[in-house]
Amino acid sequence: MDLELRDRIVLITGGSRGIGLACARGFAAEGAHVGVCARSADALATAADLLGGVPTFSADLRDGDAAARMVDAVEATIGPVDILVNAAGAAQRTPPDELDAAKWRAALDAKFFSYIHVMDPLIKRMARRGHGVIVNVIGSGGRVASPTHLAGGAANAALMLATAGLGSAYAPHGVRVVGVNPGLTETGRVDEGMQAAARAAGISTAEARARSVAGIPMGRMAAPEEIAEMVVFLASARAGYATATTMTLDGGQHPGVL
Numbered sequence: 547m548d549l550e551l552r553d554r555i556v557l558i559t560g561g562s563r564g565i566g567l568a569c570a571r572g573f574a575a576e577g578a579h580v581g582v583c584a585r586s587a588d589a590l591a592t593a594a595d596l597l598g599g600v601p602t603f604s605a606d607l608r609d610g611d612a613a614a615r616m617v618d619a620v621e622a623t624i625g626p627v628d629i630l631v632n633a634a635g636a637a638q639r640t641p642p643d644e645l646d647a648a649k650w651r652a653a654l655d656a657k658f659f660s661y662i663h664v665m666d667p668l669i670k671r672m673a674r675r676g677h678g679v680i681v682n683v684i685g686s687g688g689r690v691a692s693p694t695h696l697a698g699g700a701a702n703a704a705l706m707l708a709t710a711g712l713g714s715a716y717a718p719h720g721v722r723v724v725g726v727n728p729g730l731t732e733t734g735r736v737d738e739g740m741q742a743a744a745r746a747a748g749i750s751t752a753e754a755r756a757r758s759v760a761g762i763p764m765g766r767m768a769a770p771e772e773i774a775e776m777v778v779f780l781a782s783a784r785a786g787y788a789t790a791t792t793m794t795l796d797g798g799q800h801p802g803v804l
Contacts, residue, residue, distance in 0.1 A: 547784065549576055549778065549779065549784055550782060551576035551577060551629075551778070551781070551782055553577065553578070553579060554573075554579070555578070555579050555581070555625045555626060555627050555629070556570075556573045556578045556579065556581070556627070556628065556629040556630075556781075557581050557582075557620050557627045557629070557630050557631070557664075557668075558570050558573070558580065558581070558582050558583065558633060559583045559584070559607060559630075559631070559633060559635075559660070559661075559664055560583070560584060560632070560633035560634030560635065560683075561580075561582030561584060561593060561631075561633065561634075562584035562589035562590050562592070562602075563584075563589060563593070563733070563734065564633070564731075564733035564734060564735060564770055565633050565728065565731060565733060565770045565773050565774060565777075566582075566584075566631070566634065567593055568769075568771045568773065569631050569683075569773075569774040569778065570582055570593070570597055570600065571597065571771075571774070572771070572774040572775060572777070572778040573629075573631075573778055573781075574597060574600065576778065576782075578629070579624055579625070580597065580600045580601075581600065581602070581603060581620050581623070581624050581627075582594070582597070582600055582601070582602050583602070583603045583605055583607070583616055583620070583634065583664075584602070584604065584634065585604065585605065585607075585634075586604070590602040590603075590604055601620075601623055601624055603616050603623075607634050607659075607660035607661075607663050608635070608655045608659055609663070610659070612663075613660075613663035613664050613667075614663070616664070617664060617668055621671075626671065626675060627668055627671070627672070627678070628677070628678060628679070629678070629679045629680075629681070629781045630664065630665065630668050630678070630679070630680045631680075631681045631777055631781065632660075632661040632664060632665065632680070632681070632682045632683060633683040634661070634664075635656045635661065636657060636698070636735045637652070637653035637654075637656045637657045637695070637697055637698030637701055638652070638653070638656070638698070638738075638742075639695050639698065639738065639739040639743070640697065641693065641694050641742060641745055642693050642694075642696060642746075645696065645697060649697055650697045650700070652697075653697030653698045653701050654697075654700075654701050654704070656698075656701070657685075657698055657701035657702065657705065658701040658704050658708075661682055661705055661708075665680060665682075665712065665723075669712060669716055669721060669723070672720075672721045673716055673719035673720070676719065676720045677720045677721065678720070678721045678722075679721070679722045679723075679724075679780075679781045680712075680721070680722070680724070681724055681725070681777050681780050682705055682723070682724070682725040682726070682792075683726050683728065683777065684702045684705045684706055684709070684725045684726065684727050685698070685699075685702045685728060686702075686728065686796050686800060687699035688700075688702025688703035688705065688706045688727065689702075689703075689706075689727060689794065689802070693746060694739065694742045694743050695739065705725065706725060706792050709723050709724065709725040709790070709791075709792055710790045710791065710792070711790075712790075713789040713790025713791070714789075714790045717789050717790065722785075722786075722788065723789055723790065724780050724785075724790075724791060724792065725791070725792030725793070726773060726777055726780065726792065726795060727792055727793065727794040727795065727796070728768060728773045728796070729762065729767075729768060729794070729797055729799050729800075730758055730759070730767040730768065730797075730799075731767055731769070731770055731773060732767050732768070732769055732770065733770060736767070740755050740758065741754075743758070761799055762796070762797040762798070762799045763797060763799065764797035764798060765797075766797070767797075768795060768796075768797065772795070773795055776793065776795060
């Protein structure tokens with residue numbers, strides 16, 4: 547199946563590891579021109595080596611001005627962005643009795659605003675050009691409350707609403723906005739979450755992981771590549787009628803219509 551992604555210009559935030567890195571590999575395999583953004587220069591250097599020397603851009607996307615400068619740099623370096631994949635930022639998983647106002651705010655900065663700060667300038671440019679796709683990698687914590695992921699889940703829920711609203715608002719301008727809600731995926735961030743869950747339950751990290759996997763009907767966590775394959779498809783012409791919606795990929799853990 548030809549996804550018609552050859553020579554498309556793709557910006558992936560959070561593209562230095564995990565799902566973002568898997569997405570970068572997936573788009574590159576389709577012949578797209580990929581640029582990767584992350585905070586850590588060292589992580590970006592490693593990712594560039596793994597990806598065959600793709601352009602990289604270092605920015606702290608919690609800072610709106612830094613995000614806007616990054617967008618300018620990307621378009622000046624590799625051209626107008628056709629596809630934005632937001633996979634940067636993750637709120638720290640925190641047991642509820644360790645939450646305070648600062649941690650709630652930090653979760654919104656880490657997950658919600660790190661996406662909004664890039665979407666806001668780019669979606670307007672895409673609309674002026676009459677085409678573009680944004681795929682937000684969000685997380686199933688926005689659908690189902692987890693005691694150790696309340697602040698991050700609230701940020702995810704806000705992103706789901708922003709995805710739906712922007713997708714509807716910009717559809718007449720030729721821009722699609724879709725979301726993907728991964729469930730538990732074999733990434734370093736999920737490993738960190740298991741440590742928080744273990745603290746909250748007073749058990750070992752290994753036991754927390756075993757309990758989590760036991761709750762997945764498919765009996766395993768997702769591989770990052772499995773999430774990336776859906777992201778690449780949703781960004782392609784083959785998904786040209788999909789917008790203002792978010793798809794859950796959690797191995798059947800939370801069945802439902804939304």
